[in-house]
Amino acid sequence: MVQLKSKPENLRAVAPSADTGTSPVAPRDEADRRYVEVSGVGHSYSRNGPTVLRSIDLKISAGEIVALIGRSGSGKSTLLHIISGLMKPSDGAVRIDGQRVEKPSPRWVMMFQAPSLYPWMTVAQNAGLGLKYAKKTEGVDARVKEVLSLVDLAEFADRNVQDLSGGQQQRAAFARSIAPEPELLLLDEPFSALDIFTRRALQNDVREIAKRLGLTVVLVTHDVNEAVQMADRAVLLSSGPGRIAGDTEINVSEADRVSQSKKFQMETTRLRTLYTEIAGLG
Numbered sequence: 001m002v003q004l005k006s007k008p009e010n011l012r013a014v015a016p017s018a019d020t021g022t023s024p025v026a027p028r029d030e031a032d033r034r035y036v037e038v039s040g041v042g043h044s045y046s047r048n049g050p051t052v053l054r055s056i057d058l059k060i061s062a063g064e065i066v067a068l069i070g071r072s073g074s075g076k077s078t079l080l081h082i083i084s085g086l087m088k089p090s091d092g093a094v095r096i097d098g099q100r101v102e103k104p105s106p107r108w109v110m111m112f113q114a115p116s117l118y119p120w121m122t123v124a125q126n127a128g129l130g131l132k133y134a135k136k137t138e139g140v141d142a143r144v145k146e147v148l149s150l151v152d153l154a155e156f157a158d159r160n161v162q163d164l165s166g167g168q169q170q171r172a173a174f175a176r177s178i179a180p181e182p183e184l185l186l187l188d189e190p191f192s193a194l195d196i197f198t199r200r201a202l203q204n205d206v207r208e209i210a211k212r213l214g215l216t217v218v219l220v221t222h223d224v225n226e227a228v229q230m231a232d233r234a235v236l237l238s239s240g241p242g243r244i245a246g247d248t249e250i251n252v253s254e255a256d257r258v259s260q261s262k263k264f265q266m267e268t269t270r271l272r273t274l275y276t277e278i279a280g281l282g
């Protein structure tokens, strides 16, 4: 068995970058982290199959944005599906706001890499589908207008989604996700198919909107830069089976994120070093 060079507790204590600027994200107390509680989660896809996840304990506070980073096959998507209630874990349990997760709910929504919009519908009709799924029937038009304006697509409301660029389609999918006012967004590499400029714009906008709306976000990514761009905290998974091998606050200000300042670059390097150490151990 491969031994971890650093225990998770040590990684949690890793100092922020050498830049002496004040941290915009106050480290949270464990007691705060009660909104999402993943307790002892383990998973195998079949009775005699390999263990994909083992002993996952993870607590997330309301309003926190957490990036789940790990190499391909470490079980990130599996964990996200379990948190969403789309899959039942072989062991352990997930609670959201104290309620045990047994099935999907409009209170927590998932967004995937492919925007999966209906091509025969307009942007507004697609955005309205989130409300339909959540069985919300009142004030639909006003809410659709509001979310399209939030994602900068107000002027595209009546356009067919096929006429949109990839980034605009992902904005429309994001509008659909937030229309029913979920509390928790589960994002599975939602920007990985986009070009770097579109991706950066969306990363900034999604973070800004999530913070404005007070959403809790769990973001699955391979991309350390994306984690620093978007998250308050990074949780690193090792693989074979997936375990939490690191958990660290991301210490950059909003201005650093937008400008990708020197401090941002240093934080990215710090996280990449941790990730390389952990990924190399799998």
Ligand SMILES: Nc1ncnc2c1ncn2[C@@H]1O[C@H](COP(=O)(O)OP(=O)(O)OP(=O)(O)O)[C@@H](O)[C@H]1O
Pocket: 045, 052, 070, 071, 072, 073, 074, 075, 076, 077, 078, 079, 222
């Ligand atoms: N439906 C399934 N049936 C059997 N095994 C599966 C299934 N889905 C995923 N796996 C296996 O579980 C492991 C974890 O997969 P998962 O997709 O959760 O990893 P990941 O970290 O999200 O990977 P990636 O970054 O490539 O998306 C992999 O070994 C994968 O082959």
